[in-house]
Amino acid sequence: MWFHGPDKMINVHKMDRTCMALSFLSFDRKQDRRKQSAGAAGRKRFSVDFPFEAFTRDIWIICVSNVVGAFGEGLYFWVFPLYVMSLQADYIQLAIVTSALMGFAALVPIPGGLLADRLDRKKIIILSWTPWIFAPLIYSFAQDWTQLIPGTVCWGVSMLGLPAITAYVISSVGDEKKVTSVLSFVWASYSFSYIFAPAVGTYLATIIGMRSVLQISA
Template structure:
């Protein structure tokens, strides 16, 4: 790993430390600020929409104007919005800061393409997962720490500590070097990709699968608090368990054929949802959060399945399209989850459990198989592209 990718890994470690403090308990803080379940669903839906609207333009800008500019701007904006969330005294000021923070996900296409360009002799998959492992490492203990801070000092204090990590992370990312702008051999003809029937069909499959997988996710922390009676510290520890699950699932399944892992990730989320719905013992609920990391594994596989054929100079577009589709799926399901939860806290889980068998069947038959010349391995390591639990 060269100098720039090491700096990115360090910056991601610090960002993971900060974001992990609050990301798993955010629905609980929104509840504390006065938002009911339907309102929480609407806020999380808007959060995902802000991210979805930012991916594609940022990916194209990164291909045309340079990746470092996009990366640094996102880091600075994230640090500023993090400070604003910490200072916000009520929901009226907190939500705008949260939505601005949501837009900073636009760095992902530029960041992934930067890492690939700076990888040296490493394979693209190895470079991506090695660098993104920094975020995973940073967010292993921080959710538990955030839960304990919230219990002892209040949830607002958690955001103040997170903002401090964001500022330090931003200072680190400023040290990476600029890269020359690559030019596609096809002249940046993005329309050619969008006219491919196979690609459009895959995007439709992604949208449906992630919509089904996502219904039971947004309000799970509130379900544990309202129905199972768990406090914020325990929910924070579950967040750490989920992060450990992300690392171990990637290590154990990362070298398997992509289509099989794609289906297996959905099966694991089915089991996770079942345990969240019916589990009462804290050990079963912890296992549910461990398996919940399969959502992030599925997200990684989506990038692998869709990004094999992008040309030089189009990496930003390819990553941007996939992330846009996934985030758009979460916009609708976050709103739906809030409405369902208001009527019955169990209904979001039941919708996911009812439809996941269908998505597994569709994924098995419709997901692309590797061409004979391709190595049928995903090549994931201990890390994976960042998946915010709210998305």
């Protein structure tokens, strides 16, 4: 459509500027809504990734015990083969000790799972922590590599509680959508101590000796 006359041309320019202003305003509003939606989605993802509201008191206790217990174990575990060698063990005998450790770790959780299906899981967890404490004490008093075997038995028996911990956490979380996130945090708390404990343990061993480190770790 053609417009004639200066007044009509001015009106057309005003309409164009008004339309452009409205377009920019609409675009800015859309951008703001997108940012708000992205922020809400980010907060939602954060709440899913860290569902601390789903943690019960007992789950927090399990996490703390994982951190404390793994720190004590981490003080000696990765240099334990050196300690075995210091007790006059050769390579074959060292393999026997470490194979005993891993053998118990592989086999003991099986009856642990059977017990967790039949007995009180909380009691199984508490009982399984007890031999975990005695293992490094037995190691510290060993005068020969063969005397380490009872300690490996205690360490292996402590694996009895692993299925009970997993089952207990799953049954304690009310929202089934958050079970996996809570469970991953529980087991990550165990590995967390292993970041620092080996360095601390080896440093202490150079000062007070490995036997004292083992006794401290208990």
